[in-house]
Amino acid sequence: MGFPVGLQVIGRAWDEAGILRIGRAYEAITADADWRTLEPSALPALEDAATAPPHLPDAASTSGRRDTGPAGEE
Numbered sequence: 001m002g003f004p005v006g007l008q009v010i011g012r013a014w015d016e017a018g019i020l021r022i023g024r025a026y027e028a029i030t031a032d033a034d035w036r037t038l039e040p041s042a043l044p045a046l047e048d049a050a051t052a053p054p055h056l057p058d059a060a061s062t063s064g065r066r067d068t069g070p071a072g073e074e
Contacts, residue, residue, distance in 0.1 A: 004074060009022050
C-alpha cells in the first residue's frame with residue numbers, strides 16, 4: 001500500500017528530550033491521518049489461545065519496593 005513500516009529518529013548525544021519532542025510533533029501532525037486506524041488484516045490469525053498473556057505486576061506489589069544491588073546491597 002506504500003505506507004512506511006517504520007521511522008527512526010536520530011539525534012545528538014544526550015538529547016533524549018529533543019528526540020521525544022520530534023516524536024510528539026510527528027504524533028500531533030499525523031493525529032487525524034486515516035492510516036492510524038488501519039490494522040493488519042491477518043491480526044486475529046496471530047492470536048494464539050494456548051499462549052498466556054504476559055504477567056504485569058499490579059501497583060500494590062511494587063509500591064514501596066526498593067531496588068537492591070548484588071546480594072541484597074543497597
